[in-house]
Amino acid sequence: MNQRLELLAAYPFERLARLKAGITPPASLAHIAMSIGEPKHAPPQFVIEALRRELGRLDSYPVTAGLPEMRAACAAWLERRFNGRLNPEGMVLPVNGTREALFSFVQAVVSNRAGAKPVVAMPNPFYQIYEGAALLAGAEPVFLNTTDTNRFQPDLDAVPDDVWKRCEILFLCTPGNPTGSVLSLEYLRHALQLAEKHDFVVASDECYAELYRDEANPPPSLLQAAQANGHDAFQRCMVFHSLSKRSSVPGLRSGFVAGDPALIKPYLLYRTYHGCAMPVPTQLASIAAWNDDAHAAANRALYREKYARVLPILAPVLDVVEPDGGFYLWPDVQRDDEIFTRDLFAAQNLTILPGSYLARDTRSGNPGRQRVRISLVAPIDECVIAAQRIRNFLETKT
């Protein structure tokens, strides 16, 4: 077997299962899962209907580049949402959810060109796929800590030039998982200037781009930054978008990548060999979803309402801040995050995720330590009950 597989860390949920093993929470309380990052709102009926209607199209192999109508729907959404003008031919590719794309993109890009070990830089804490993809591609993951002192945004100016020199991909995540931090257009422009100076690719994971709090200030895309820098061909840019969060259809496995045609073309070749074309019925259901913005706005409003209901309950006992985007809370619990998670489960039958599981140790510590990730994915009433339980737990404990 590939020896690099041994480098992969246990996935956070495996570690969480071990942490909870042997504990019997009170049977009188129904379990509430706030550890998962899986949207739980009802999928839009019109997407389900489109999928059902098109099932007859399973009779042929799909092509890796996707249907022209699929690429056009993605490009049209990008144009509506970000004002980004993209040619759907050569700048857009459907992917089976961003997870597989984040992984496979790294395999296609990392080249060992400099002779020295290539670097894939990423925020810390981070979505775990970035690290696994880097390790399996033979690259060194370099962790850029995000803490409250840098407003949960990687400090790109603190990265030494010799690291940038080896860097082949910089991952950004905006809005961030787990911090919810949104990177500004200026920040993204600066990242691209560095990419140009040191010749690396910026991979911007924007799968939470439609889940934001301020309707007047939607999170910008790396594509807008490229255009603002005068790069209309999106040189060195790749963005990752998904229907999983936007439309609450994580099971559809539908997303797309967009950006630099000089990256898309070889990546398409890679994907052709890898064999990851999106089934035609999935594409046709996805077109219906990308073409409709009303359901995404309604979905966003549901999350906004959850924050409005949950934060007043938690604020007196926990250092909680409403994030600009995403569907998580990332509070500082001012004590060991594993013990906090375990004791909360034992007392309240409520599961959250220790922050240190989502981050890695660095010379300046593990930026997830003493933090926990609380997902507001459950129905609103359940989120309110969960918040009340966390409050009870903290009030009886402290």
Ligand SMILES: Cc1ncc(COP(=O)(O)O)c(C=O)c1O
């Ligand atoms: C930051 C981030 N990126 C990507 C994904 C993958 O999403 P999907 O593969 O459903 O598009 C997730 C899922 O939780 C995520 O949190």
